[in-house]
Amino acid sequence: MAATLFSRRYVSILSHWLGWGLLGYLLFFYQSINSDIRFPDLFWVRQGIFFGLMVGIFYYNSLVLVPKLLLNNYTGRYLLALLGIIGIVLLLIGGLEFGFNLPVQMHRAFHPDGGGRVKYYGWIQPTTFTILLVLGISTSLSLLQKWQTDANLRLALEQAKTTSELSFLKAQINPHFFFNTLNNIYALTLLDVETAREALHRLSRMMRYVLYETQSGTTLLSKEISFVNDYIQLMQLRLTDKVTVTVDTPSPLHDQPIAPMILLPFVENAFKHGVSALEPSRIGIHIQQRQNQLLVDVRNTLFLTKAPSLETGNGIGLANTRRRLDLLYPDQYSLEINEHTPADEYQVQLTLTLS
Numbered sequence: 001m002a003a004t005l006f007s008r009r010y011v012s013i014l015s016h017w018l019g020w021g022l023l024g025y026l027l028f029f030y031q032s033i034n035s036d037i038r039f040p041d042l043f044w045v046r047q048g049i050f051f052g053l054m055v056g057i058f059y060y061n062s063l064v065l066v067p068k069l070l071l072n073n074y075t076g077r078y079l080l081a082l083l084g085i086i087g088i089v090l091l092l093i094g095g096l097e098f099g100f101n102l103p104v105q106m107h108r109a110f111h112p113d114g115g116g117r118v119k120y121y122g123w124i125q126p127t128t129f130t131i132l133l134v135l136g137i138s139t140s141l142s143l144l145q146k147w148q149t150d151a152n153l154r155l156a157l158e159q160a161k162t163t164s165e166l167s168f169l170k171a172q173i174n175p176h177f178f179f180n181t182l183n184n185i186y187a188l189t190l191l192d193v194e195t196a197r198e199a200l201h202r203l204s205r206m207m208r209y210v211l212y213e214t215q216s217g218t219t220l221l222s223k224e225i226s227f228v229n230d231y232i233q234l235m236q237l238r239l240t241d242k243v244t245v246t247v248d249t250p251s252p253l254h255d256q257p258i259a260p261m262i263l264l265p266f267v268e269n270a271f272k273h274g275v276s277a278l279e280p281s282r283i284g285i286h287i288q289q290r291q292n293q294l295l296v297d298v299r300n301t302l303f304l305t306k307a308p309s310l311e312t313g314n315g316i317g318l319a320n321t322r323r324r325l326d327l328l329y330p331d332q333y334s335l336e337i338n339e340h341t342p343a344d345e346y347q348v349q350l351t352l353t354l355s
Contacts, residue, residue: 006060024051042100050093057085058138066142086131093127184238195237202234214260221258224247227285228263235271243275248286256354265321266348271290274300296350
């Protein structure tokens with residue numbers, strides 16, 4: 001970031017030097033190079049003073065008038081200030097023109113034979129045009145710089161808001177998951193102590209993943225899938241024979257960065273609402289890779305109690321996952337919910353483009 005700011009500052013300074021170099025070339029060298037006429041020495045003094053005045057009004061307008069008047073909606077005062085500047089510069093240059101007797105000297109330089117008529121006010125039009133051009137460029141650059149500053153500020157605020165919101169959403173998902181898992185382990189302690197120990201071991205491994213592997217904002221796809229597999233195996237410890245769980249993951253796996261804890265809510269929702277202690281039930285979790293796309297298909301048996309969808313917001317994890325996808329992968333994912341499949345299943349299909 002610091003290098004980028006330094007580069008922009010360097011480019012800005014260089015552009016100013018090039019601009020003044022071009023104006024200086026037009027005022028001092030262009031006329032003398034493209035003409036055999038010898039200009040009076042006082043003409044170059046006049047040009048030097050005029051050049052200094054242009055530099056002065058450029059930065060006075062850019063650093064004082066635009067920020068204090070124009071950007072504060074004092075447009076009338078700003079225009080009056082510009083008219084005053086134009087008038088003062090014209091009076092100063094007019095004083096130099098007549099004080100140095102430049103109209104007569106320039107006429108003699110162009111008409112050595114003494115013919116023609118002296119143009120005492122021929123300097124007004126090009127001088128006024130140059131002043132307007134310098135002020136116009138100064139105002140335009142100042143407004144452009146202000147627009148860029150405001151845009152960068154809005155972007156920084158939006159990024160800060162996004163980061164804060166993602167942290168909040170992730171913090172919501174994690175307690176939700178651990179709350180459900182601890183309830184499952186508590187139930188296991190009443191039935192099988194060894195199984196409960198195994199569950200605690202898996203849970204501790206999953207907690208290490210959450211605490212230490214997800215701090216950078218991204219994790220590897222292989223670690224995310226391993227985390228999901230740990231969750232599935234943990235949940236299977238308390239399932240009856242009436243539940244059939246099918247898991248299909250990519251083999252071989254092409255590792256790519258992915259947002260952590262982004263797949264868990266879909267799997268968690270399937271176990272939460274697709275399992276029955278009385279009726280046969282099935283859960284199917286299929287994860288595939290297709291070039292840079294990750295395809296996730298999660299299905300579970302649909303019972304009379306309707307599974308909460310992403311649209312209703314009844315599932316905390318699912319609703320936040322949609323929001324995380326919006327923030328992390330804008331225009332890079334599609335999420336389809338089908339609550340009335342021919343097989344009487346609740347289906348979630350996620351297609352995620354990973355860069």
